[in-house]
Amino acid sequence: MQRQKPKGPGKPGPRFKPGTGQVKGKKEATKGRGNGGNQGNQRQNGNNRQLKRPREDIKKSKLAATDTEIGELRAKYAEIDAEAIKKFAQFPLSRKTLKALAESKFVHPTQVQRESIGPALLGKDVLGAAVTGSGKTLAFLIPVLEHLFMNKWSRTDGVGAIIISPTRELAYQIFETLKKVGKHHDFSAGLIIGGKNLKFERTRMDQCNILICTPGRLLQHMDENPLFNTSTMEMLVLDEADRCLDMGFQKTLNSIIENFPPERQTLLFSATQTNTVQDLARLNLKEPVYVGYGGGVGGEGAAAASTSKAAVLAVPELLQQSYVVLNLEDKITMLWSFIKNHLKQKIIVFVASCKQAKYLYEIFCKLRPGSPLLALYGTLHQDRRIAIYEDFLRKSHVVMFSTDVASRGLDFPAVNWVVQLDCPEDVSQYIHRAGRSARNKTRGECLLVLTPSEEEYMISALKEQLNLNIRCVQIDPKKLFSPRVKIEAFLAQFPELRATAQRAFLSYLKSVFLMRNKRLFNVFSLDLDAFAQSLGLAVTPRVPFLEKFLWRQKQLQQQKEKGDEVPDSAAAAAATPVLPKISKQQSFGGASESEDDSDDEDFIKVKRKDHDVEGEPVDLELDVAGGDQDESEEPLVVPKREKLVTKASLAKKALKKNLQVNSKLKFDDEGETLADERSQMKALSARQRSGDKDDDGGIDLVLSKALLTEEDQYDKQRFRELVKKRHKLQRDKLRKKAEQAKGSDEEEEEEEDEAGADDSESDHSVDLSWLPDPDKVYKTKTSQEQEPSESESDAEASVRDESEDEDSLSEDEPAYKRSKLTNKMTLMDTEAIAASLLGS
Numbered sequence: 061m062q063r064q065k066p067k068g069p070g071k072p073g074p075r076f077k078p079g080t081g082q083v084k085g086k087k088e089a090t091k092g093r094g095n096g097g098n099q100g101n102q103r104q105n106g107n108n109r110q111l112k113r114p115r116e117d118i119k120k121s122k123l124a125a126t127d128t129e130i131g132e133l134r135a136k137y138a139e140i141d142a143e144a145i146k147k148f149a150q151f152p153l154s155r156k157t158l159k160a161l162a163e164s165k166f167v168h169p170t171q172v173q174r175e176s177i178g179p180a181l182l183g184k185d186v187l188g189a190a191v192t193g194s195g196k197t198l199a200f201l202i203p204v205l206e207h208l209f210m211n212k213w214s215r216t217d218g219v220g221a222i223i224i225s226p227t228r229e230l231a232y233q234i235f236e237t238l239k240k241v242g243k244h245h246d247f248s249a250g251l252i253i254g255g256k257n258l259k260f261e262r263t264r265m266d267q268c269n270i271l272i273c274t275p276g277r278l279l280q281h282m283d284e285n286p287l288f289n290t291s292t293m294e295m296l297v298l299d300e301a302d303r304c305l306d307m308g309f310q311k312t313l314n315s316i317i318e319n320f321p322p323e324r325q326t327l328l329f330s331a332t333q334t335n336t337v338q339d340l341a342r343l344n345l346k347e348p349v350y351v352g353y354g355g356g357v358g359g360e361g362a363a364a365a366s367t368s369k370a371a372v373l374a375v376p377e378l379l380q381q382s383y384v385v386l387n388l389e390d391k392i393t394m395l396w397s398f399i400k401n402h403l404k405q406k407i408i409v410f411v412a413s414c415k416q417a418k419y420l421y422e423i424f425c426k427l428r429p430g431s432p433l434l435a436l437y438g439t440l441h442q443d444r445r446i447a448i449y450e451d452f453l454r455k456s457h458v459v460m461f462s463t464d465v466a467s468r469g470l471d472f473p474a475v476n477w478v479v480q481l482d483c484p485e486d487v488s489q490y491i492h493r494a495g496r497s498a499r500n501k502t503r504g505e506c507l508l509v510l511t512p513s514e515e516e517y518m519i520s521a522l523k524e525q526l527n528l529n530i531r532c533v534q535i536d537p538k539k540l541f542s543p544r545v546k547i548e549a550f551l552a553q554f555p556e557l558r559a560t561a562q563r564a565f566l567s568y569l570k571s572v573f574l575m576r577n578k579r580l581f582n583v584f585s586l587d588l589d590a591f592a593q594s595l596g597l598a599v600t601p602r603v604p605f606l607e608k609f610l611w612r613q614k615q616l617q618q619q620k621e622k623g624d625e626v627p628d629s630a631a632a633a634a635a636t637p638v639l640p641k642i643s644k645q646q647s648f649g650g651a652s653e654s655e656d657d658s659d660d661e662d663f664i665k666v667k668r669k670d671h672d673v674e675g676e677p678v679d680l681e682l683d684v685a686g687g688d689q690d691e692s693e694e695p696l697v698v699p700k701r702e703k704l705v706t707k708a709s710l711a712k713k714a715l716k717k718n719l720q721v722n723s724k725l726k727f728d729d730e731g732e733t734l735a736d737e738r739s740q741m742k743a744l745s746a747r748q749r750s751g752d753k754d755d756d757g758g759i760d761l762v763l764s765k766a767l768l769t770e771e772d773q774y775d776k777q778r779f780r781e782l783v784k785k786r787h788k789l790q791r792d793k794l795r796k797k798a799e800q801a802k803g804s805d806e807e808e809e810e811e812e813d814e815a816g817a818d819d820s821e822s823d824h825s826v827d828l829s830w831l832p833d834p835d836k837v838y839k840t841k842t843s844q845e846q847e848p849s850e851s852e853s854d855a856e857a858s859v860r861d862e863s864e865d866e867d868s869l870s871e872d873e874p875a876y877k878r879s880k881l882t883n884k885m886t887l888m889d890t891e892a893i894a895a896s897l898l899g900s
């Protein structure tokens with residue numbers, strides 16, 4: 061969790077305790093020093109008392125000034141006239157808030173801010189609807205700060221306000237704005253979103269005054285964190301309220317609301333506001349003030365406004381909108397040509413699923429269009445998501461492929477183009493996606509890409525609900541460049557890319573198949589072969605869920621034709637989409653937060669409004685191809701499928717990723733690679749084997765045993781070689797000694813001759829039988845677990861060898877053999893040995 065003002069948990073800064081007027085942190089600190097019983101300290105305290113008094117006086121006077129300020133502001137609340145206000149300074153806002161607003165260059169409030177801040181300051185519930193990019197964030201952040209200020213909130217008072225956002229990026233953005241406008245206040249704020257350290261959040265949540273959270277993570281803390289207490293909470297804000305209240309978050313939000321005190325102020329904001337009575341009842345709103353509703357104040361810069369008592373649906377005035385009709389298989393060619401023609405622009409491309417975003421990003425990176433590329437989707441790790449979000453903020457020309465995770469609320473400056481490559485689910489989604497451009501009175505353009513089957517319904521819906529005359533664009537075929545051949549070549553070269561393409565293919569079909577509005581989305585109208593080819597796939601992947609669905613339908617049809625009575629359960633089963641890979645979270649095309657960060661193969665992001673976070677059965681309407689529209693819309697039930705996460709499944713997933721174990725290379729000063737000592741220690745065949753075969757994880761016990769035996773023999777062999785080497789050195793030493801002895805004494809020469817005669821009997825060959833048997837030595841060593849180190853001196857090693865072999869020699873061995881194995885070697889013995897070795 062990040063804090064607005066980083067302070068160690070054990071060191072609370074000066075905070076005002078409501079009602080007491082005491083500076084709590086300092087008082088405790090002074091008490092702590094006194095308890096130590098240190099007289100010196102006490103005396104020092106006594107000396108400092110005089111110095112401290114003025115400081116305390118200053119604090120007291122500050123407190124008094126705050127009280128006066130609060131009193132004055134409260135008195136002005138009743139006089140707020142939204143129409144007359146031109147500047148923030150005309151609002152009765154605290155000096156700290158006004159200062160921060162001025163520093164952030166927020167001088168003139170936007171219309172939604174003018175209309176909603178007044179009622180919110182008075183403690184009323186507000187339903188705010190205003191066009192995208194019109195400043196709704198400040199419209200709720202300012203009242204939150206003012207409420208806490210007016211109530212002299214301190215860290216020890218716990219959570220005062222909770223702001224809920226449907227996506228993590230939006231929560232992060234709100235948090236960043238809060239840091240700007242609340243920087244002069246002493247409140248602490250926390251960002252509670254999935255993908256962050258849960259333990260860290262747990263210990264600090266109770267110290268936060270303002271929490272900005274996503275619904276899933278908030279509920280998790282409510283369920284699991286005993287330190288988290290919401291009984292002090294006085295303000296609740298839902299940003300993108302219609303999204304928070306839709307069926308996807310229904311259960312989560314109901315559970316969250318149950319934990320809140322019923323006496324609270326609630327602020328709801330969205331560009332496509334909710335107005336259903338049930339939603340408002342769920343939130344326990346009391347006589348809410350409607351801002352931006354029909355008959356009320358419209359969103360600033362709204363291009364169109366409804367006059368009914370419904371939320372205003374509008375797009376920014378300076379947004380230029382157009383659409384193009386294309387076959388599904390021509391989308392990539394169109395997108396490629398579009399990007400090539402807009403290289404110096406900032407573009408967001410919206411697609412239906414995470415896997416499509418991933419594939420487009422990867423293949424376009426390979427194709428190198430000449431513009432920086434990014435991809436933002438829900439299955440990425442949270443840190444990566446934030447990094448990409450910030451990257452897109454910073455860059456002036458870039459193309460970002462995104463799911464609807466970026467469609468709501470995100471305030472990217474100067475986006476030139478929004479391309480809706482896959483059709484939005486409804487008009488609301490169209491508005492939110494389009495609203496990433498032309499924000500806050502800037503210009504922008506939006507291109508909607510529709511397939512022929514989507515055109516009629518979508519365009520009439522836009523005209524009807526937005527009163528919009530959207531322009532149809534004809535693409536000049538001469539300006540189209542198809543990257544198909546290159547894509548096919550890349551897919552042939554990179555199997556992982558091919559797998560990603562296959563996943564993208566299936567995930568798009570699934571998203572269309574599960575779409576609620578079957579008039580708009582008809583998976584059976586798509587040319588699957590052409591679509592697969594457009595993605596670069598030579599072979600069209602099988603679509604098991606469609607095959608099974610059609611098979612069931614056929615069975616049902618046959619039964620009906622035969623005149624058999626079809627039980628209701630069988631009919632329902634036949635109408636059930638067979639989606640073995642649907643996980644419990646069926647999210648909103650990636651727009652919803654994904655608490656699961658793994659890029660799970662089996663995890664499908666389904667763009668559907670009635671997705672259910674808890675995985676309960678959901679009704680769907682499905683249109684059977686060729687059937688009558690109204691009659692064929694039968695309710696479908698997606699079976700509840702809790703996917704078990706087993707170790708085996710995790711291992712399978714890891715294997716699929718084909719992770720390679722890191723290898724270490726060492727280089728010498730010249731930059732040449734050095735052989736890995738460890739691998740050199742291996743027996744040759746073991747080395748060969750590990751080199752031959754790809755290490756695909758797991759342990760092959762039989763093979764390992766064989767390898768170990770082999771390694772053992774290899775080690776023994778190496779040990780024998782070492783021993784032989786050592787003995788050779790010994791012999792050389794002895795030979796030298798013998799040569800010296802030869803020249804020194806003549807008498808000894810005769811004896812030498814005798815010995816030489818003896819030796820000649822043994823074929824003039826060097827007798828090495830006195831050497832210790834390496835096998836015996838090896839066994840003895842291992843039994844004693846004392847392997848001689850190579851650094852040991854030869855003499856020491858030789859003494860040990862001798863003593864070990866002493867017992868094995870019989871009495872009738874030649875004298876020199878026996879004497880050699882003792883420390884007491886006579887001169888005669890030495891000469892005999894020398895003569896034997898030299899063979900003279």
Ligand SMILES: Nc1ncnc2c1ncn2[C@@H]1O[C@H](COP(=O)(O)OP(=O)(O)OP(=O)(O)O)[C@@H](O)[C@H]1O
Nearest residue numbers: 166168169170192193194195196197331469471500
């Ligand atoms: N009073 C103001 N003066 C100048 N700029 C403002 C003002 N209020 C907001 N802005 C700027 O306008 C931009 C859009 O604001 P914001 O993100 O709050 O819009 P929004 O209505 O919440 O959009 P959306 O519906 O997409 O969530 C931001 O960059 C913000 O800094």
